[in-house]
Amino acid sequence: MDPFLVLLHSVSIGLSNDELTELKFLCRGRVGKRKLEGMQSGLDLFNVLLEQNELDSEHTELLRELLVSLRRQDLLQRLDSFEAGASGRAPPEERDLRAAFDIICDNVGKDWRRLARHLKVTDTKIDAIEEKYPRNLTEQVRESLRVWKSTKREDVTVSHLVRALRACQLNLVADLIVEDQQARGLENEGENVPSRGDGSSIAVSLTSCDSDGPLGTPW
Numbered sequence: 001m002d003p004f005l006v007l008l009h010s011v012s013i014g015l016s017n018d019e020l021t022e023l024k025f026l027c028r029g030r031v032g033k034r035k036l037e038g039m040q041s042g043l044d045l046f047n048v049l050l051e052q053n054e055l056d057s058e059h060t061e062l063l064r065e066l067l068v069s070l071r072r073q074d075l076l077q078r079l080d081s082f083e084a085g086a087s088g089r090a091p092p093e094e095r096d097l098r099a100a101f102d103i104i105c106d107n108v109g110k111d112w113r114r115l116a117r118h119l120k121v122t123d124t125k126i127d128a129i130e131e132k133y134p135r136n137l138t139e140q141v142r143e144s145l146r147v148w149k150s151t152k153r154e155d156v157t158v159s160h161l162v163r164a165l166r167a168c169q170l171n172l173v174a175d176l177i178v179e180d181q182q183a184r185g186l187e188n189e190g191e192n193v194p195s196r197g198d199g200s201s202i203a204v205s206l207t208s209c210d211s212d213g214p215l216g217t218p219w
Contacts, residue, residue, distance in 0.1 A: 002057075003057070003082060003085060004056070004057035004082065007078060007079065007082045008042070008043065008046045008063075009043065010078055011042060011046075011063070011067070011075050011078065011079075012041055012042030012043045012046065013042075014072070014074070014075055015041075015042045019070050019072070020039070020041065020042055020045070022069070022070060023042065023045055023066055023070070024036045024039060024045065026066060026069055027045065027049070027066075030049070030052070030054060031045070031048050031049070031052075035048055049062065060079060060082075060083065061143075061146060063079060064076065064079055064139070065132065067079060068132075068133060068136060068139055083098075093157075096158045096181065097149070097156065097157070097158060097161075099177075099180055099181075100158050100161050100162075100177045100180075100181075101142065101145050103173065103176050103177050103180060104141060104145065104161070104165075104173060104177075105138050105141045105142050105145075106138075107172070107173045107176060108141055108170060108173055109137065109141075110137070111168065111170060112137075112140060112141040112144055113126055113144075114168050115144070115164060115165065115168050115170065116129075116144040116147075116148070118164045118167055118168050119144075119148040119152070119161075119164055120148070120151075120152065121144055121147050121148055121151075125144075125147050126144065129143045129144055129147070158177065158181065161177065162174045162177055162178065165177070
């Protein structure tokens, strides 16, 4: 059974009639009026979004946005659990990146705007993120990283994030990512963090990049 469909079914069951009405209202720009009027459950809505390729197991941003709007932390936790499971099935590079995202979300706090600008996320996007998640700092941070990931595909690596963090003087967060990569014993190629069995050598492999390229310039 598809874990993502199981998740959607679980979310649908957990919605009240008023919450379904709210979701239908929020999706008016994505789904036609006649289709919305005929929907009797969350599954009806999710089916349409799946058919329109606006929702799938690899792109859960819309579902997260809708659940945040409802302030349903319990359903958001189910989504988090699904994404954590998906991370375990992902390629090593993707698992590295998701682990780094989690550390940044837990530790960057209000400095996320400075980091986002250094990652070349535009001020327009930053303003839109703040408007979308006005009272949820963690989601603001995560959404800024999602935007960076979707727009800078060629530069989306853990080492790139570490360089950006150090350039923003967020060295503690950068160190936490390096230590996490070391502890997990990951052996990646290219720009990903290698596991050498020597903590200092790993840190050097990342921090030595701080002065290279545009991300090495002071904030």
